[in-house]
Amino acid sequence: MTLVARTRVQGIETLTLDAPATRNALSAALVGELTDALSDCAEDADVRAVVLTHTGNTFSAGADLRDPPAPDTFVAVLRQIVELPRPVVARVTGHVRAGGLGLLAACDITAAATPATFAFTEVRIGVAPAVISLPLLPRTDPRALTRYYLTGERFDAPEAARIGLLTTTGDDVDAVLAPVLDGLRRSSPQALTETKRLLTARVLETFDRDATHLTALSARLFSSAPAREGMTAFLERRDPAWVL
Template sequence: MTTAPLVRRTDEDGVAALTLDSPHNRNALSARLITELTAELTRASRDPDVRAVLLTHTGTTFCAGIDLDEARHPTHDSAGPQRLLQLLRTIVESPKPVVARVAGHARAGGIGLLGACDIVAAGPQASFAFTEVRIGLAPAVLATTVLPRVDPRAASRYFLTGERFTAAEAARIGLVTLAAEDDLDTALTPILDGLRAAAPNALAATKRLTTAEVLRSVDRDADTMTALAARLLATDEAREGVASFLERRRPAWAT
């Protein structure tokens, strides 16, 4: 196993950029990546020189969701859902605004990160899908941050069907803040400049206002959603769904 960090930090003019850099599994939410990202977010939130956090990625995938290869291992850590929930809470509770830069694909649990972020900018190559139902799971933990943000009718459709949708559709339903038609970094410039121009204490207080409903959702549904996620992961249906995905075949129930 590589010892190189899966999350890299660089700082520029008050913005701490945290880059997901786990190309071997498309930046999937492995136990190690979650641990590293939670730690880096915590450090950035306590850094007086940081005005905002930029969450970005290498490769063509922002985040593929939970690490399915890890999830189907016989010694899989059953604390995975709780660990993911704590990561989402860390983003929501951070006094520093967290901006997501999505230049590629976001799937399943990876979209939960976007629900937790304060601002999400997606590029023209970005795509989104809640793929859990197709592998015998449910979008349980991510629902705590996504449902307060997204149009309810759209949530019903995309949660239930697992369809892929574009950045423009993600903006329409409230999942992302803006869908850049051309250069993503150009679209991000006024957002980051605006955060740099804000007074730190006022910025933290204002973030608390805008994240209050998301935080209530996380706290209210934490136990129920983590229990549901853990229970479904242990079913025969999920084992077949995960295996079929990794083996690139149709699951037994597909017609």
């Protein structure tokens, strides 16, 4: 079963996360397929840009708690998106949680339909948004991240745009993205590659400085007793023991 579908129209390669039964949770298998698809895009001179989108009502629910990728594997795919020599555009028509927000932050341009919702739910299962901070911290409003990291609150698409998580939002996400994709098709491939390199330099500095530490932190937290309780509670659809 294919978990990442691929299509191409006029030089725009669309990669579609296609595991709606698990709300496109980031399993080891899905992340592996996404890695392979991105590698193919990087090597194909006919790809002008990449659109990352999804089936179902959720862009990604975050890590698949039954089959999560290793933290260093997820860091690698985030960096792959940032370093890809083609612009990567996220197209969101549903909800985004936890690790899915890391995918968004790694993309160069992000657009979501107005009904989409977002939440950093890690604290509610006993862990922290560790590795996804690598692209998030350099690109997102720090005061807003403080609130949403610490509380796990849900917020809407206009708020996501205000804090820098989204580039743009609108009722019709395809109408919003039409001029973006047209602009990318009209741009020189060499110019796009070099301009992206300028724009992502600070993000990659964060990866170089913090990836090892945050990968270790993520692994430690996910193997902890509070995380086991939080994940068990989530799967059993009950409150974890620490809820007052």
